Amino acid sequence: MRFEYAPAPESRSVVTLRDSYGLFIGGEFTAGSSAFKTISPATEEVLAEVAHAAPEDVDRAVAAARQAYERTWSAMPGRERGKYLFRIARVIQERARELAVLETMDNGKPIRESRDVDVPLAAAHFFYHAGWADKLGYAGFGPSPRPLGVVGQVIPWNFPLLMLAWKIAPALACGNTVVLKPAETTPLTALLFAEICQQAGLPPGVVNIVTGDGATGQALVGHPGIDKVAFTGSTDVGRQIARACAVSGKRLTLELGGKAANVIFDDAPVDQAVEGIVNGIFFNQGHVCCAGSRLLVQENIADEVMSSLKRRMATLRLGDPLDKNTDVGAINSRAQLDRITELASSGDLEGAQRWSAPCPLPGRGFWFPPTVFTGVSQAHRIAREEIFGPVLSVLTFRTPAEAVEKANNTPYGLSAGVWTEKGSLILWVASRLRAGVVWANTFNRFDPASPFGGYKESGFGREGGRHGLEGYLDVLAGGDVLAGGDV
Ligand code: NAD
Secondary structure (H helix, E strand, O other): OOOOOOOOEOOHHHOOOOOEEOEEEOOEEEOOOEEEEEEOOOOOOEEEEEEEOOHHHHHHHHHHHHHHHHHHHOOOOHHHHHHHHHHHHHHHHHOHHHHHHHHHHHHOOOHHHHHHHHHHHHHHHHHHHHHHOOOHHHOOOOOOOEEOOEEEEEOOOOOHHHHHHHHHHHHHHOOOEEEEEOOOOOOHHHHHHHHHHHHOOOOOOOEEEOOOOHHHHHHHHOOOOOOEEEEEOOHHHHHHHHHHHHOOOOEEEEEOOOOOEEEEOOOOOHHHHHHHHHHHHHHHHHOOOOOOOEEEEEHHHHHHHHHHHHHHHOOOOEOOOOEOOOOEOOOOOHHHHHHHHHHHHHHHHOOOEEEEOOOOOOOOOOOOOOEEEEOOOOOOHHHHOOOOOOEEEEEEEOOHHHHHHHHHOOOOOOEEEEEOOOHHHHHHHHOOOOOOEEEEOOOOOOOOOOOEOOOHHHEEOOEOHHHHHHHHEEOOOOOOOOOOOOO
């Protein structure tokens, strides 16, 4: 059954957009060397002009972070640092609606997701790490683990505020200061976060935000004043950064791409599994590193699953991301839309069968309908390459061993899903999957207490949980001062 819904647009008036934004350095907004425009991917309207940080601007930001590290932050007892993180978390909650609307305007994701997932999880990351700041001595890294110093962080556009929280909260809790570069298509919530740092009274220079494109990112990760680089983004850029950091002595963590298998066994409750498949690949338009983009279905239930899945996909509502009824929003950029279109065409050319949900696409903006390919073989590009869009590739298997072999047949290793009623089968499969996260009878669940990260070309290092602290602590030094041993 398909229900008709009256439009329920969220108000844009909760957001005060400025015409132009500067760089956030040393606790203040300052002019950059040049500027670029950020647009709404749903309407292509220009939202604001944003400063582009040149290498000399990155220099200033790193110098401010170093000064704050040496003079204030690293010397501050963990219990005091924790209070700032807690305050930031509270302000994120207080300004949640404003953050959610701004995120949706700049990114194109449905307001339902930015409101119910991105922003609450961002606050949760700060709350969680506020709790660690004065307990680092009990985290399993020695009695007084030390911070690393100044951290350079580069993040992608798919979860702009949430990726910022994943990066900044643990870094600050451990006593480091940061220079963060948001993605060029989604800088606005990072700049609003800069205001939140001011509002929370965070000492100047502890958090610095430099906006710009890949060249700014390159200047940041290659800067000699950086002690650690934390990168989330594509595997190609991750490789370049790994090469740049290899001879520098900098610490590095990489959160890269994925091509997750979502494995459905024949005893799984089909309706529930179909919801999991839809959530796995169409959440956030499939712009999710851990998206369940390869569906592995046991052969004897493949027809039943496919007809249920198509029925469910036909009910997805695509359109205005600010409408509270919308399930599928806009593709984040023209470049990403071109990439999705090209990869989907390769599926046609290589002989897979395409089916798209019958939803009309708006005339302006960047859109791609929820799409599923059947008849996919493991050699097809759509089974091997990360599409990073609302496109699902379906393969079948007969035995658990075949499912595991196919699921692991990828250069990536970020996440996977298993659907079955048998606990023993879940454990058997999960222990054989080479993936950092394995969800059982659910998908795309996140919690700040749970470490997240990849194997193989999905990167290394973990974010979240006790394990995530390790990337921001000098765990080998076993030193005698700082970072929360001093409660
Ligand atoms: P991208 O690699 O093109 O860009 C990511 C960031 O790196 C952007 O801020 C960009 O400006 C910057 N950048 C580009 N070139 C750079 C360079 N040479 N040096 C330094 N910085 C540079 O990725 P994207 O298209 O923005 O994001 C999508 C990718 O991110 C996907 O592959 C996705 O899987 C991955 N991702 C991974 C995770 C994870 O946790 N593993 C989470 C979200 C996204």
